[in-house]
Amino acid sequence: MDSISDRIQEMGLTLPEVPRPVANYVPAVVHGDLCFTSGQLPLVDGRLVATGRVGDQLGWEEAKQAARVAALNALSAAAAVAGGIDALAGVLRVTGYVQTAPGFYREPQVIDGASELYRQVFGDSGNHVRSAVGVASLPLNAPVEIACVFRLAAYRDA
Secondary structure (H helix, E strand, O other), X not given: OOOHHHHHHHOOOOXXXXXXXXXXXXXXXXXXXXXXXXXXXXEEOOEEOOOOOEOOOEOHXXXXXXXXXXXXXXXXXXXXXXXXXXXXXXEEEEEEEEEEOOOOOOHHHHHHHHHHHHHHHHHHHHOXXXXXXXXXXXXXHOOEEEEEEEEEOHHHHO
16 A cells, blocks of 8 residues: 555645644644644645635635645644654544635535545545534635644554
């Protein structure tokens, strides 16, 4: 079986630098055999890939791509505190927040950007429980925010 780092390389992805927190918190923590991430925004090189309310300034397809970027940032944050990407065994939970215009109801399709990435990276271990929530606003006017709970590789050996 390919390692997670091999799979990411085969996908043509590179783990980004962990985005700097925008307030007083840490990007991720390990507790026992779990790694919890703070909400991650769709930042690339310190800049949002998109801004605004989904269903108004932004289409859901574009927001889905932003969710994928935020999910990659969450993966990077988890890897940084877990001892590297191969220290992660899978994802257990994804919570996705979508800044929505009134009447927008496609939050699940937007957060599929994160879910699909994790299934590609982890295979069956990327299957997870999930919440997709529409909200009035997000930090920095981001369209999405992703927070996760990952299993550590040591869990496989338990």
